[in-house]
Amino acid sequence: MIPAAFDYHAPRSVADAIKLLGQLGPEAKLLAGGHSLLPMMKLRFAQPAHLVDLGRIAELRGISQVGNEIRIGAMTTEHELLSSKLLAEKAPLLVEGAGWIADPQVRYKGTIGGDISHGDPANDHPALMIALDASFVLTGPKGERVVKADGYFLGLYSTQLAADEILTQIRIPVPAAGSGWSYQKLKRKTGDFATAATAVMLQMKGKSVAKAAIGLTNAGPTVLKAREAEAYLAGKEINDASLNEAARLAMKICNPTPDQRGDADYKRAMCGEMTRRALQAAHARAKA
Numbered sequence: 001m002i003p004a005a006f007d008y009h010a011p012r013s014v015a016d017a018i019k020l021l022g023q024l025g026p027e028a029k030l031l032a033g034g035h036s037l038l039p040m041m042k043l044r045f046a047q048p049a050h051l052v053d054l055g056r057i058a059e060l061r062g063i064s065q066v067g068n069e070i071r072i073g074a075m076t077t078e079h080e081l082l083s084s085k086l087l088a089e090k091a092p093l094l095v096e097g098a099g100w101i102a103d104p105q106v107r108y109k110g111t112i113g114g115d116i117s118h119g120d121p122a123n124d125h126p127a128l129m130i131a132l133d134a135s136f137v138l139t140g141p142k143g144e145r146v147v148k149a150d151g152y153f154l155g156l157y158s159t160q161l162a163a164d165e166i167l168t169q170i171r172i173p174v175p176a177a178g179s180g181w182s183y184q185k186l187k188r189k190t191g192d193f194a195t196a197a198t199a200v201m202l203q204m205k206g207k208s209v210a211k212a213a214i215g216l217t218n219a220g221p222t223v224l225k226a227r228e229a230e231a232y233l234a235g236k237e238i239n240d241a242s243l244n245e246a247a248r249l250a251m252k253i254c255n256p257t258p259d260q261r262g263d264a265d266y267k268r269a270m271c272g273e274m275t276r277r278a279l280q281a282a283h284a285r286a287k288a
């Protein structure tokens with residue numbers, strides 16, 4: 001399929017991109033890696049009159065640490081996340097998660113900002129962001145605002161991002177030393193989206209859980225934070241009984257959409273299993 005005709009714009013700065021969004025209005029769409037937007041345009045689900053390509057804006061790329069925070073430019077690609085020594089050392093959950101996304105071709109062009117902005121519950125970054133307690137910098141004509149990942153995702157393809165704003169940066173507090181992490185994803189084949197997946201960050205105090213953060217992928221119309229499971233685990237040891245209860249509490253909030261990957265009951269059960277495995281793996285990696 002060939003997309004409908006559009007005009008192409010390639011600003012060199014965030015300020016110019018925002019100015020363009022203001023001038024062009026709701027008919028304009030931002031273009032990042034294009035791996036979600038272009039398929040939608042080819043299927044004519046999206047027919048923007050203007051594409052504003054963020055690809056030439058150098059200030060939107062890169063990974064750095066500022067104080068106790070990791071800052072990632074929205075146009076940083078999955079491949080760059082996978083190659084980052086800083087992330088491997090300080091936020092390995094993100095590296096593990098990026099490795100589960102699509103295939104190398106998609107990962108060379110697909111960006112973390114595009115994956116988050118698309119608002120697709122099947123995308124992997126939203127659950128990783130929830131588990132990592134990330135915040136997003138949204139830049140618009142009135143300046144910057146910083147919003148938490150928890151609460152940012154409103155529904156299917158719907159986020160807090162306004163039409164005249166750009167997601168410019170992702171901020172992640174450096175996880176406490178000794179934290180365990182895991183992203184467990186069930187998919188049918190390489191390049192497929194998750195049947196179910198769970199992201200976990202785990203802090204231990206002695207034998208007990210000090211803090212658990214759990215994000216669920218493709219378990220409902222948007223990414224889910226498994227709050228009851230997180231609260232239940234606080235102060236508990238990780239054993240068969242607590243893993244089963246945490247998995248049950250995660251399954252309780254699942255409302256997956258049936259599709260070729262399975263019916264709702266199967267997907268809910270797989271969400272429980274991914275949660276159990278992610279907690280187990282994070283526990284094995286955590287140092288009290």
Ligand SMILES: Cc1cc2nc3c(=O)[nH]c(=O)nc-3n(C[C@H](O)[C@H](O)[C@H](O)COP(=O)(O)OP(=O)(O)OC[C@H]3O[C@@H](n4cnc5c(N)ncnc54)[C@H](O)[C@@H]3O)c2cc1C
Nearest residue numbers: 030032033034035036037102110111114115117123124167
């Ligand atoms: C074969 C295939 C398999 C895939 N498998 C997976 C998978 O397993 N897991 C997964 O998570 N994803 C998967 N994807 C999706 C892929 O990760 C996309 O790259 C990603 O969803 C979108 O990122 P992008 O940079 O390509 O954004 P684009 O496609 O360019 O944009 C997506 C949307 O976000 C908006 N947008 C982009 N950047 C910004 C920004 N900085 N600020 C505001 N809005 C912005 C665009 O306007 C558009 O609406 C797959 C894609 C393909 C083609």
